[in-house]
Amino acid sequence: MDLENCKLCPRNCGINRMKTQGFCKAPPSIKIARAALHFDEEPPIKGKGGSGAIFFSCCNLRCLYCQNEKISLQNFGKEISVDRLVEIFFELEQQGAENINLVSPTPYLPWIKEAILKAKRQGFSLPFVYNTSGYENKEILKELEGLIDIYLPDFKYACNETAFEYSLCKDYVERTKEALQEMVQQTGPNQFDENGRMIKGVLVRHLVLPFHEKESKEILFYLYHTYHHQIYLSIMNQYTPLDSTKTHPVLSQTLSKKAYEDVLEYALRLGIENAFIQEEGTAEEAWIPSFCLEGVNKES
Ligand code: SF4
Incomplete structure (x- = not known):
């Protein structure tokens, strides 16, 4: 993880x-x-106590429909030290978190790795969740082996043309497939505790986009035929048009109930069993977390 020649993600900027x-x-x-604490994750991730979600600022994608654009595109946030991150892990544990959920952590991996190692040396034992867009450098992921318990990657697109148009990413499909392979190899089969909480494994999220059911089906086909029941899936319907997409011919639309059900029926026909689905009514702006530095500053 060389910060003087940054290749932490597949953008491979190579800058200092x-x-x-x-x-x-x-x-x-x-x-x-x-x-x-965050309660909008899948049941085995949020458990009863909620997931201890840490939202990192900045992002290596440029999704036109990003719900977290305040932090991913406008880069809102506060710089903190490794020691402060370790303190935050313990504070979330004290609040009852089921795990530590690192949301979009990629640009900070060397510091996060150091923080996890420091926390573990101090006896920290909650699982660490790596919550990512999926666009990862598999060689960098290898350095996290043994430190990350649960991988929670998106699988957004089946085709790079869509990935480029919506997220300015020309090799999303290949890099995400490689990264997922590494994640599955690292965690092995999914494991749950006696309360149904996930303690090890991979849960892949796919957000169905309006008028992209065919691409969703391609992704489900790939995931099922590559991993069968080894991974869990979360097939999401919460796509929310934003002010910034209101003139876009596709992204200004909402996902129809019929289109979502069509994708779910396809998943059933394929034989997918381990999947979470969403109820109606989740596609609302209220679902978007508020970013106001909650939990960032040291408690006095
Ligand atoms: S983490 Fe940021 S600087 Fe580093 S390669 Fe990726 S996009 Fe470039």
């Missing part, structure tokens, strides 16, 4: 992170926007 910024615009230290 201590002196300049690459595509993601991440600074030369950890930057976060929120650290709080």
